[in-house]
Amino acid sequence: MxxxxxxxxxxxxxxxxxxxxxxxxxxxxxxxxxxxxxxxxxxxxxxxxxxxxxxxxxxxxxxxxxxxxxxxxxxxxxxxxxxxxxxxxxxxxIALVFQDPLASLNPVLSVGLQLVETVLSHEKVSAGLAKKMAVVQLHRMGLPDPDRLMRCYPLELSGGMCQRVLLTMALLLHPxxxxxxxxxxxxxxxxxxxxxxxxxxxxxxxxxxxxxxxxxxxxxxxxxxxxxxxxxxxxxxxxxxxxxxxxxxxxxxxxxxxxxxxxxxxxxxxxxxxxxxxxxxxxxxxxxxxxxxxxxxxxxxxxxxxxxxxxxxxxxxxxxxxxxxxxxxx
Ligand SMILES: Nc1ncnc2c1ncn2[C@@H]1O[C@H](COP(=O)(O)OP(=O)(O)OP(=O)(O)O)[C@@H](O)[C@H]1O
Ligand SMILES: [Mg+2]
The missing domain is CATH 3.40.50.300 (P-loop containing nucleotide triphosphate hydrolases)
Incomplete structure (x- = not known):
C-alpha cells in the first residue's frame, strides 16, 4: 500500500x-x-x-x-x-513535541549542546554548521540573543523559552x-x-x-x-x-x-x-x-x-x- x-x-x-x-x-x-x-x-x-x-x-x-x-x-x-x-x-x-518541555530537555546539558547533538545524530555535517543551523532556527522561533541562549541550561530559562527550544529542536531536521x-x-x-x-x-x-x-x-x-x-x-x-x-x-x-x-x-x-x-x-x-x-x-x-x-x-x-x-x- x-x-x-x-x-x-x-x-x-x-x-x-x-x-x-x-x-x-x-x-x-x-x-x-x-x-x-x-x-x-x-x-x-x-x-x-x-x-x-x-x-x-x-x-x-x-x-x-x-x-x-x-x-x-x-x-x-x-x-x-x-x-x-x-x-x-x-x-x-517524524518529530513529537509534548507540553512539558522540562521533562523533554536534559537539565545537565546546555541548550546549544542538545541542539547541536540533535543535528549531528541525524546529519553528516560539521559541528560548526550544526551550531549555525541551531542559532538560525532559535532566531526564527523568536528567541532573543540565540548565541547567549546556546550557552544556557534549561533550568535557567522560563517555561515558554524551554518550549520554544524544544520546538526548535523538533524543527531543526525539517521533519x-x-x-x-x-x-x-x-x-x-x-x-x-x-x-x-x-x-x-x-x-x-x-x-x-x-x-x-x-x-x-x-x-x-x-x-x-x-x-x-x-x-x-x-x-x-x-x-x-x-x-x-x-x-x-x-x-x-x-x-x-x-x-x-x-x-x-x-x-x-x-x-x-x-x-x-x-x-x-x-x-x-x-x-x-x-x-x-x-x-x-x-x-x-x-x-x-x-x-x-x-x-x-x-x-x-x-x-x-x-x-x-x-x-x-x-
Ligand atoms: N500508562 C497507562 N496505563 C493505563 N491507562 C493509560 C495509560 N496511559 C494512558 N492511559 C489511559 O488512556 C486514555 C487516553 O489517555 P490520553 O493521555 O491519550 O488522553 P488525552 O486525550 O491526551 O487527555 P488530555 O487532554 O488530558 O491530555 C486515558 O483513559 C488514560 O487513563
Ligand atoms: Mg494528552
Missing amino acids: FSTSALKVHNLSTHFYTRQGVVKAVDGVSFTVEAGHALGLVGESGCGKSVTALSISGLVKPPGRINSGEVWLNGRDLLKTPPRELRRLRGRE KVLILDEPTTALDTTVQAQILSELKRLQEELKMAVILVTHDMGVIAAMADSVAVMYAGSIVERAPVAELFDRPAHPYTRALLCSIPRFGQEALVPIKGQPPSLLNLPDECAFLPRCPEAFTACRGKRPPLTTVGPGHTAACHQLCLPAMVEVSKR
Missing part, C-alpha cells in the same frame, strides 16, 4: 493491559494528513489524543500495546519498522511529520501567536504534515486545515476546519464547541455527564448516555463513520438513518 499523503493512519488500536482490565485508549482510529496540511485533534481529557500521538511515534510503553493498525509514512508502515530504524526516523522524518501535543498551552498569548505564525510558515515552506493536539479552538482556527474529534478512543467526526465550526454534524462535536473557549466567547455550556470508562466500552455509540439527541435506533450497535459532505465524515446513527429521525421528530 502506497500513499501520496504524508501520513496515513489506518485502524490504529492501542490498549493498556492493567490490573483493572483492558483500557481501550485508542480503538480503531484512521485518518490521513497531507503534506503541508495541519490536522487538529480535539476531544475531552482522557479521550486518547496523546496515546494516538505516542502510537504514531512508536513511543507507547508497557502496559500499553499497539494491538492493530498501520501508520504509513513515505510508503513505509512505521508499526512494522524495527525499533533501531524507527529511532533513526524519529527526529528526522516530514510534526506532532504537537498541547505545544503552546503554557505560553502567554503574545508568545503563542508568534510561535504559531512561525509554525504555520514552516509548515507551508517545508510541506510538513502537522498533527496538533489542543484544547484551544482559537489555536485550531489559526493553525488547522481540518479537525478530527475524538471521543472515548475513537474519531467521531472529521471535517475541514471551517466546515466543523459552521456545520458540526455529531452531537458530541456540537456540545464540545459550546463547552470550550472559542474566540473570546464568554458563556460556556459544560457537557453534561462524564466520558465513559475506557475499561468497559459498550458495543454501541459511546456518547449515547450523554447525548441530548439520542433516539431508540441509537441502541445496540456502533454507528459507522458516514460521509456528510466533502471531506466531512461523522459517526452518528442520526446521519445513517435520516428517515427514522424524521419519523421520531413527528
Whole structure:
C-alpha cells in the first residue's frame, strides 16, 4: 500500500493491559494528513489524543500495546519498522513535541549542546554548521540573543523559552511529520501567536504534515486545515476546519464547541455527564448516555463513520438513518 499523503493512519488500536482490565485508549482510529496540511485533534481529557500521538511515534510503553493498525509514512508502515530504524526516523522524518518541555530537555546539558547533538545524530555535517543551523532556527522561533541562549541550561530559562527550544529542536531536521501535543498551552498569548505564525510558515515552506493536539479552538482556527474529534478512543467526526465550526454534524462535536473557549466567547455550556470508562466500552455509540439527541435506533450497535459532505465524515446513527429521525421528530 502506497500513499501520496504524508501520513496515513489506518485502524490504529492501542490498549493498556492493567490490573483493572483492558483500557481501550485508542480503538480503531484512521485518518490521513497531507503534506503541508495541519490536522487538529480535539476531544475531552482522557479521550486518547496523546496515546494516538505516542502510537504514531512508536513511543507507547508497557502496559500499553499497539494491538492493530498501520501508520504509513513515505510508503513505509512505521508499526512494522524495527525499533533501531524507527529511532533513526524519529527526529528526522517524524518529530513529537509534548507540553512539558522540562521533562523533554536534559537539565545537565546546555541548550546549544542538545541542539547541536540533535543535528549531528541525524546529519553528516560539521559541528560548526550544526551550531549555525541551531542559532538560525532559535532566531526564527523568536528567541532573543540565540548565541547567549546556546550557552544556557534549561533550568535557567522560563517555561515558554524551554518550549520554544524544544520546538526548535523538533524543527531543526525539517521533519516530514510534526506532532504537537498541547505545544503552546503554557505560553502567554503574545508568545503563542508568534510561535504559531512561525509554525504555520514552516509548515507551508517545508510541506510538513502537522498533527496538533489542543484544547484551544482559537489555536485550531489559526493553525488547522481540518479537525478530527475524538471521543472515548475513537474519531467521531472529521471535517475541514471551517466546515466543523459552521456545520458540526455529531452531537458530541456540537456540545464540545459550546463547552470550550472559542474566540473570546464568554458563556460556556459544560457537557453534561462524564466520558465513559475506557475499561468497559459498550458495543454501541459511546456518547449515547450523554447525548441530548439520542433516539431508540441509537441502541445496540456502533454507528459507522458516514460521509456528510466533502471531506466531512461523522459517526452518528442520526446521519445513517435520516428517515427514522424524521419519523421520531413527528
Ligand atoms: N500508562 C497507562 N496505563 C493505563 N491507562 C493509560 C495509560 N496511559 C494512558 N492511559 C489511559 O488512556 C486514555 C487516553 O489517555 P490520553 O493521555 O491519550 O488522553 P488525552 O486525550 O491526551 O487527555 P488530555 O487532554 O488530558 O491530555 C486515558 O483513559 C488514560 O487513563
Ligand atoms: Mg494528552
